[in-house]
Amino acid sequence: MEYKGSFLNIVDAKKGWDWITNRGGIAIWEVQLIGGGSGGVRSYMSPACQLDGSPMTKPHWSVGNKPREIVTAPHEISVVEPKEVKRFHVALQMGRQGLQMKCTDASTRKIRDAVEKAGEGAWYEFDYSTQDAVIYVAGEEISLKDWADRMIPTRVLHGGSWLYGPTFLRLALRTAAAPNVRTGILSFRAVRGV
Secondary structure: EEEOEEEEEEEEHHHHHHHHHHOOEEEEEEEEEEOOOOOOEEEEEEEOOOOOOOOOOOOOOOOOOOOOEEEOOOOOOOEEEEEEEEEEEOEEEEOOOOOOOOOEEHHHHHHHHHHHHHHHOOOEEOOOOEEEEEEEEEEEEEHHHHHHHHHHOOOEEEEEHHHOOHHOOOOOOOOEEEEOOOOOOOOOOOOOOO
């Protein structure tokens, strides 16, 4: 997932919520863009840890050995509904090594001009099925937490686990979480002694 400033595309919001609640957070990695007439650094996201709980290894496309930051609080990332501003066909050419396709220099300039014309915060994505560049601007913006409150049902949980000590073990302690959340502060409790 691409990290554009501080927000997720609405399509990736569920994945971002899952990474924060089940995978240790969202790791923000720096990527160096080379070629195609435009250089620069862009940020991409991955889960902070792998499914088995071990730390995420450095992606091969990352600039550094460690992520720039790991976001663990859902209110620190916003979710936006992208609005399509423009769509146009771009010309492609074979890369220098013949292994990949890239935009021609004229198409790269056309994309750059269209993004600048769309205004601050605009971005583009490539539609591989049609060879179109699609220019987007951010629509309504809400926090990932607010999005989850709207979209993911929560249930009341009583008691916690040994992880946080006796205060959190009490049945009187109540919290709320989505049914699919897995975390060290939750546990199960036997209803009847064995």
